[in-house]
Amino acid sequence: MSKLLFFLPEQASSVAGPVDLFFFFMVAVSVFFSALIAVLLVFFAIRYHQSGAATAPAAGVVVGPEPEHAHAQGAMLLEIVWTVIPLGLVLVMFAWSTSLYFTLVRPPADAVAMYAVGKQWMWKFQHPEGQREINELHVPLGQAVKLTMSSEDVIHSFFVPAFRVKQDVVPGRYTQVWFRPTRVGRYHLFCAEYCGTQHSGMIGWVEVMKPEDYQAWLSGAAGGAPRQTLAQAGEQLFTERACVTCHPESGEGRGPSLGGLPGAAVTLEGGGTVVADDGYLRESILNPAAKIVAGFQPLMPTFQGQLSEEQLVQLLAYIKSLGVKPAAEAPAPPATKD
Amino acid sequence: MQTSHAMAEVPGPAPQALDYLNADYGIRSWLFTIDHKRIAILYLLMITIMFVVGGVFAAAVRLELLTPQGDAFEADTYNKLFTMHGIVMIFFFLIPSIPAVLGNFCLPLMIGARDLAFPRINLLSWYVYMVGAVFGTFAIVAGGVDTGWTFYTPYSTTASQTNVIPAVLAGFIVGFSTILTGLNFIVTVHKMRAPGMTWFRMPLFVWAIYATSLIQMLATPVLAITLLLLVLERGLHIGIFDPALGGDPVLFQHMFWFYSHPAVYIMILPSMGVVSEIVTCFSRKQIFGYTFVAFSSLGIAVIGFLVWGHHLFVSGQSAYAGMLFSLLSFLVAIPSAIKVFNWTATLYKGKISWDTPMLYVFGFIGLFTIGGLTGLFLAALGLDVHLTDTYFVVAHFHYIMVGGAIMGYLGGLHYWWPKITGRLYPEFWAKIAAVNIFIGFNLTFFPQFLLGYLGMPRRYHAYPEEFQVLNVLSTGGAPVLGVGYLLPMVYLIWSMRYGPRASANPWRATGLEWTTPSPPTTHNFEEVPVVTQDAYDYPAMEKKVA
Numbered sequence: 001m002s003k004l005l006f007f008l009p010e011q012a013s014s015v016a017g018p019v020d021l022f023f024f025f026m027v028a029v030s031v032f033f034s035a036l037i038a039v040l041l042v043f044f045a046i047r048y049h050q051s052g053a054a055t056a057p058a059a060g061v062v063v064g065p066e067p068e069h070a071h072a073q074g075a076m077l078l079e080i081v082w083t084v085i086p087l088g089l090v091l092v093m094f095a096w097s098t099s100l101y102f103t104l105v106r107p108p109a110d111a112v113a114m115y116a117v118g119k120q121w122m123w124k125f126q127h128p129e130g131q132r133e134i135n136e137l138h139v140p141l142g143q144a145v146k147l148t149m150s151s152e153d154v155i156h157s158f159f160v161p162a163f164r165v166k167q168d169v170v171p172g173r174y175t176q177v178w179f180r181p182t183r184v185g186r187y188h189l190f191c192a193e194y195c196g197t198q199h200s201g202m203i204g205w206v207e208v209m210k211p212e213d214y215q216a217w218l219s220g221a222a223g224g225a226p227r228q229t230l231a232q233a234g235e236q237l238f239t240e241r242a243c244v245t246c247h248p249e250s251g252e253g254r255g256p257s258l259g260g261l262p263g264a265a266v267t268l269e270g271g272g273t274v275v276a277d278d279g280y281l282r283e284s285i286l287n288p289a290a291k292i293v294a295g296f297q298p299l300m301p302t303f304q305g306q307l308s309e310e311q312l313v314q315l316l317a318y319i320k321s322l323g324v325k326p327a328a329e330a331p332a333p334p335a336t337k338d
Numbered sequence: 339m340q341t342s343h344a345m346a347e348v349p350g351p352a353p354q355a356l357d358y359l360n361a362d363y364g365i366r367s368w369l370f371t372i373d374h375k376r377i378a379i380l381y382l383l384m385i386t387i388m389f390v391v392g393g394v395f396a397a398a399v400r401l402e403l404l405t406p407q408g409d410a411f412e413a414d415t416y417n418k419l420f421t422m423h424g425i426v427m428i429f430f431f432l433i434p435s436i437p438a439v440l441g442n443f444c445l446p447l448m449i450g451a452r453d454l455a456f457p458r459i460n461l462l463s464w465y466v467y468m469v470g471a472v473f474g475t476f477a478i479v480a481g482g483v484d485t486g487w488t489f490y491t492p493y494s495t496t497a498s499q500t501n502v503i504p505a506v507l508a509g510f511i512v513g514f515s516t517i518l519t520g521l522n523f524i525v526t527v528h529k530m531r532a533p534g535m536t537w538f539r540m541p542l543f544v545w546a547i548y549a550t551s552l553i554q555m556l557a558t559p560v561l562a563i564t565l566l567l568l569v570l571e572r573g574l575h576i577g578i579f580d581p582a583l584g585g586d587p588v589l590f591q592h593m594f595w596f597y598s599h600p601a602v603y604i605m606i607l608p609s610m611g612v613v614s615e616i617v618t619c620f621s622r623k624q625i626f627g628y629t630f631v632a633f634s635s636l637g638i639a640v641i642g643f644l645v646w647g648h649h650l651f652v653s654g655q656s657a658y659a660g661m662l663f664s665l666l667s668f669l670v671a672i673p674s675a676i677k678v679f680n681w682t683a684t685l686y687k688g689k690i691s692w693d694t695p696m697l698y699v700f701g702f703i704g705l706f707t708i709g710g711l712t713g714l715f716l717a718a719l720g721l722d723v724h725l726t727d728t729y730f731v732v733a734h735f736h737y738i739m740v741g742g743a744i745m746g747y748l749g750g751l752h753y754w755w756p757k758i759t760g761r762l763y764p765e766f767w768a769k770i771a772a773v774n775i776f777i778g779f780n781l782t783f784f785p786q787f788l789l790g791y792l793g794m795p796r797r798y799h800a801y802p803e804e805f806q807v808l809n810v811l812s813t814g815g816a817p818v819l820g821v822g823y824l825l826p827m828v829y830l831i832w833s834m835r836y837g838p839r840a841s842a843n844p845w846r847a848t849g850l851e852w853t854t855p856s857p858p859t860t861h862n863f864e865e866v867p868v869v870t871q872d873a874y875d876y877p878a879m880e881k882k883v884a
Contacts, residue, residue, distance in 0.1 A: 007788035007808075022721055023791070030711040037682060037707050041700060044685035045692070053689035054620050054845045079630050082679040083672060090668035093718055098661055100720025105657055120497065154493040155587055157652065157727060161793025164724040168653045170588060171492060172581025175654045188802060192727040192795045194486050196497055197413050200798035 012187055012208065013163035014144075014180040015104055020164075022100055029089060104165065107178035111146035113320075114139075115230075115313040118149065118156035118169040121198035123189065126313055129218050130226035130233065135204030137189065140214035144180040148278055148316075150309045157193035160206050168193055174278045181208040234318025237311055246300065249322070255300060256293045259322040267294040281316055357760065357857040372457035373860055378443035378758070380464050381434060384471065386827070388430040393823065395423035400782075400816040403809045408800035416799040417484040418500065422477075424487030429509050430471060432743055433601060436608035437554075438467075438519055440750045441547045443758055445523060447851035447858060448541050450532025450867040455525040463518035470512030477504035486797060488598070491579035491590040495571040503569055510565040513558045516604075520554030523547055532850070534869035541849055541873045542631050546611025549635040553600045553607075553642065561597035564590065588653050595646035603642040605739055606706075607635055609746025610677055613699050616753050617681050618874040619847045620696035621688025625874050627680040634673035641670040651722045660719055667717035674710050678703060689880070693845070694768040698749030701776045705741025709734060712787065730790025736783045748775070748826065755830065756840030760857040763833040767825060775822035781815025848874055 011017055114137070115126040125133045139145050149158055151171040158177055159166040162185075167177035191202035209217060228236065238244055251257030262281065265273045269292040274280055283290050285307065288300035307315070358375045368376060398419045402410040411419065442460065446453055454460050477483050483505040485494040494502050527548050531540070568590070570576045577583025579590040618625045625631060647655060647663030681703055690696070712734040716722050725731060755763050785808040794805045801809070843852040850867055851858075871878070 007792050009791070009793045019720060019724055022718070023715070023724075026715050026718065026721065030708070030714075033711060034704075034707050037678060038704055040682050041685070041703060044682070044688070045690055045700065048621070048685065048688050048690045049692065050689040051691055053622055053691040054693055054847070055691065075627065078679075078683065079627055079676070083676060086675045087669075087672055090671060090714065093714060094665050094668050097718030097720040097722075098664060100718075101660070101664075101723065102657065104720055104723055154497050155490060155653075159727070159793070159795060161724070166652050166723050166726065170581075170654050172587070173654065188793065190793070190795045194417075194490070194493070194797040196484070196493060197417065199417070200408070200413070200795075200800045203802075 009161040009164075010183065010185070010187065011162070012181055012183040012185060013160075013165065014182055015100075016162065016164045016182070018100055018103070022096055025096070026093065029093075105176075107146040107176065108144045108180070111144040111178050113146050113148060113317075115310075115317075116147050116149040116158060116169070117152060117309040117313070118158070118191065118195075118202075119152035120154065120196050121191070121202040123158075123191075123202070123204050124310065126230055126310060127218070128230050128317065130229040131218060132226070132310075135189075137204070137206045138214060138217055139181055139206060139208055140211045141181055141184055141208050142211070144178060146176060146178040148174050148176055148313070150174055150282075150312075152309055154195050155193045156191045156195050156202065159190040159192035160187055161190070162187035163206070166192055174282060176278075181206075184208050184210060230314055230317040231321035232318075234314035234316070234321075237307075237314055238318055241303070241307075243315075254297070256296055258319050261322075262316075262320045266291075268292060269294050269296065278316060281319060282312060285312065285315065355855065356859060357855060358860045359760070359857050361860045370461075372453070372461050374442050374446050374454050374457065374460055375758075375858065375860075377460050377464055378439050381438040381442060381467070384464075384467065385431050385435055385439060388426050388471070389823075392423050392426035392431055393820065395419050395426065397816060397820065399423060400813040402799065403801070404813045406801050406803045406806050406809075411799075413799045414484060415482075417486075417797070418482035420797060421484050421486050421505075422482060425474065425483070425505060425509065427739075428487055428601070428605075429512050430467075430474060432605045432739055433516055434467065434512075434519075435605075435743070435747045436612065436750060437523070437547060437550055437604075438463075438515075440612065440747070440754060441523060441543075441550075441608060442519070444754060444851055445526060445544060445547055446530065447757075447854060447862055448544055448849055449527065449530060449535050450850045450863060450869065451526060451530035452861050452863065454522045455530055456522050459518050460522055463515040463522070466515040466518065467512055470508045470510075470515060473504050473511060474508035477501040477508060480504065488594060489565070489568060489590075490594075491568065491571070491585075491587045492581070495568060495580050496582070502572055506565045506568055510562055510569075513562050513565075516554045517558045520551035520558070523551040524555065527551075532867050532869055535850075536869075538629065538632070539869055539872055540632075541611075542614035542625065542628070542635075543608075543611035545632045546607045546614070546635050549639040550604050550607045553604050553639050557597045557600040557604075557643070560593060561601075564593040564597065567593075588650065588655065591650050591653055592646065595649045596643075599646040599649065600639075600642050602735070602738065603638055605743040606746075607638060609702065609743045609750075610635065612746040612750035612753070613681060613702055614677075615847075615849070616695045616699045616749055617684050618876060619753075619845050620693055620699070621685050621690045622876045622880055623684055623688045623874070624872070624876060625680065626683040626686075627676075628873070630676050631680050634676045637673040638670060641666060641673070645670055645717075648717055648722070649726075651719055652726055664717055664719045664722075668714065671710060671714055671717070674706075678707055678710070692769075694763075694765060694772055695749045695753035695845075697769060697772040697776075698745050698752065701772065701779075702742060702745040702749065705737050705745060705776075705779065709737030709742055712737065724793075725790055727795055728790035729786040729794050729796055732796050733783050733786035733790060736786070741779055741783070745775070748772070751826075751830075753845070754851070755833070756844045757851055757854075757856050757858070759834050759837070760840055760855075761833045761837030762840050762844060763826075763837055764829050767829045771822055771825035771829075774825065775819060778815050778817075778819030778822045782812050782819050783815070785809075785811040785815075846879065848876060848879060 117124040123135050125137045149169040151169045156169040157166055158169055163179040165177050165179050167175050185208055187206045189204040189206050246253045246255035247258050261276050264276050266276050267273050286304045289298045292298050358373055402416050480501050483500045483502055485498050485502055567578045571578050577585040579585040579587050614625055614631055645663055645667045647659055648667045651660050789805055789808045794801055840856045842855050854862055
């Protein structure tokens, strides 16, 4: 039903329609110019056909006076026309597609944070409520989802054709993709960046469910609810790895307090500030000496190689769940706070 | 056929006249030649072999994709097949094709020179190519390589278990052959033009080769550096691209595409030059807008250096960098559009004959137009997100590189064949082949645009069933295309012995190369020609006849 044309994937996200619209505009422009060139080519080739004109000079052909100079001005006009019109057209394409792109890459404020890890050759997902999935991602209809993604090995790429979104998943950093599903159903998830032997097997499904079905799924329809939410798992790690000794909630530790940190501007030792986004938090855990917060010593050991990508995500979720110190106001639900 | 026979002439006044082919005999006379024409033949031989090898890999890929299951080959084998198809076709066939064969042969003749500026360096560049080919062959015979021709890190430096280093060294080495050829051409164009051959009297093929040479000189060293860094990381674990070693994998993509996007223009610009030569000759007209066509080559060469980031729209590059690269990628389309319009306008009120080279030009213009326009889809940020790394991209660049570059190469090869060999090819079979290639090409690659929009990722060994119909169509076109490519190999080789002898100027073309005998003598010109006319003065030539 949603398949208007056989080469059109289903439209199952809020951006699918606008992307297709732009695509059809591009197709229309392309068809017009291809047809124009093809028609002219065929017409000229037939209209002015003179067999053997190059190989055997036709006798008695009278060639008129040199036309070049007489038409020099007309020629210049033509050159200008066929430079300026395409130029105008590509600028329209540029403006339209760029505004589309900013919609595609900027998650809306109400987006729920979920996490993906790519590895040879599977996709692992974590929900804020603690559910973990492999090669399947359940999401509620109509709810914007922001996926923060990382890779355990090589570059992968998260691609859901029905959503018209794609984003590379790069080792050593976070990348983000967001979508708002608009149609219930199961949609292909592909790895779009070549990643080795089973690249074409690194596929899965995104299952869009009605919100009530999703809630039922969350609360255990698929084998029981998890013991901990993502943030709770992170809190446990935070204690087990003794992070808490230097970063206590009181804010009196040897390291800076983490309450209210995500998204805030941090002043660094030696001048400069940095926004504490996911990438900064990741770097500060794995390579703490890279950026030292003003007023602190570079004492923290590195956790490079000691935390899995999933554990990192749990720590991130925990840090995001911390309220602004010292519990001045009730922390917002972890899922929507970002 | 008939026209060919009509043009057949007695070889010339002195039947025993020495030309570059019979001036000397024996294998040594070829392997140690410093004649640009003979070196062109050496290249022709090698790239033809490479084209066959790359074509066999392509056929295997299409065979596997006939069914959704990965059943014809193991996954690893399939990954090696498409990788080696890409490496062989790009580094060993497409990049050297027109410059090293037709450019090598024609450039000195077209500007009235006796040879290239550095004949020994020219021979050296062929040997460097051969060394690269040895490494490439070793990589294949030793078990192949599976990284994709793009060698993306960290897969290529850490994960791949295949012969990455030999394959990378093959690309590294053959790059130097390209650099040497480019250098040679640039110096030749600057220093060796005959009296009166001013810049704006040069044939547009020379302009195109010149622009190509600039790219080869300036971009290829970056590829060399990039590949060397890759080898250092893979071989010695020096962290450059692998994040586990403190490197940045996206840095590799920037460096790789800084070369490899301009490399696309290395492949297509010479083809555009060929089109300009043929379209004028077979419509008996001066080219429409000579200066626009000439400068658009330089425009493409310059802007082409600044668009590499459009390969990284979903790689995690900043959105604002993406914007800039998108805008520049849109702009690089303009000089290409100018060329297409000027060629089309050249046909207007011409005297158009449908000889084989012209058929290839018709094919080129049509396919390149589609290839160029679909490039705009990929320059568009918001749309590229969906299309990148799908079969849409595969279709797009095959329209440019096969529909464009190879059509131009074959057109040029037929156009200059009488000059190169002194023989005429059979026109009837040549026309059949040209039409055959055009049809086979579209059957093979057009369905891939649809597959791409539908969402089939590239480099997939197995695929979901809904993609099968279009894949079957594509695979069905491949044998048609294959036959189209086999035909010229057969009849061109046949014509070397049995083809009617060609006159000095069988196409009644302008251009200094046609003032020499077919085939030319070793020193090209008995006396240095003096140029008094603009290029493509076909109206004057027609008047003379009348």
